Amino acid sequence: MPRFQPLVCGLLLAACLASGGARWAGAVTAPSCQVPRDILEDDPKLKLTGAALRDKKPLTIVAIGGASTGGTAAGNGAVSGYPHRLEEALRRRHPGALVTVVNRGVPRQTTEEMIARFATDVIPFAPTLVIWETGTVDAVRGNDVDAFADALAKGIAALRQQNFDVLLVNMQYNPSTGSVINFEPYLEAMRHAADLEDVYLFRRYEIMKYWSENGTFDFVDVPKEQRVTLAEQVYQCLGDTLAEAIDYAAE
Secondary structure (H helix, E strand, C coil): HHHCCCHHHHHHHCCCCHHCCCCCCCCCCCCCCCCCHHHCCCCCCCCCHHHHHHHCCCEEEEEEEEEEHHHHHCCCCCCHHHHHHHHHHHHHHCCCEEEEEEEECCCCCCCHHHHHHHHCCHHHHHCCEEEECCCCHHHHCCHHHHHHHHHHHHHHHHHHHHHEEEEEEEECCCCCCCCCCCCCCHHHHHHHHHHHHHEEECCCCHHHHHHHHHHCCCCCCCCHHHHHHHHCCCHHHHHHHHHHHHHHHHC
16 A cells, blocks of 8 residues: 555554564663553453453464554564564463464555454464454545444354454554544444443554653653664553453453
C-alpha cells in the first residue's frame, strides 16, 4: 500500500520506528504505565486460560497480528515485541507456569488476510489462548466497515470452533493521525463484535491514548535516536498491561 506508507509510519511503532536502528532489546526500564481499572476490566472471561494457570498446565498463546505484533520497531521482534514481553510477564506472575507465547505478526495485512493464516499460523500450535490484534490496516485503507465487522465475526467463530480462548486487541493510538484516519467506526465494530461474541477486548487504543494524554509517552515528537528505545518501552508496557488483563479475565 505505497500511498499510505507515510501515514502508516506516523501511526505505527512497528517498522517505521525501526529506522532508528536494530539492536537486541534485553531488559527494558519502562516508565510507570498503569491504566485505570475500568479500561482493563471487561466481562468476558478466559476460562481455559484460567484453568491452565491454576492447574499449572502448559499454556500456549499465539499472538497473531500485524507489524506491531511482530515487534520490528524495537529491532529484534523475537525478544522485543509485546508477545515476548507478555511471556516474561506471565512467567513472573505465575512462577513455575509453563507459558509459551508464539509470535505470528505479519505487517500490512487486513483482517481477512489474517484469517487466511489461521490454518498455518495458529491452529497447528493448539493454543489455549489466541490474541488477535487487528483493524489498523483496514482503517488505514478505508475498507468497508461492514465487511470488516463480518470478517471479525467469521474469524472469532473459526477460532472458537477449535475450542480456543480468544482475546481481541484493537488499534494503536497516535494523536497525530486522529484528524486524518477515522478510526472510530472500526473501533466501534470491534467493540460490537466483542460484545456480541462475548470476547475479551484489550483496548490498546484507549490505553495508549491514556498514556499519551497523561504524559507517560510522547508519540509525536520523537527524536530519531530515541525511537528504538521508545518502541522497547511501549512494548514492555503493553506486555505487562496485557498480562494484567489476562490475569483479570482468567480469574
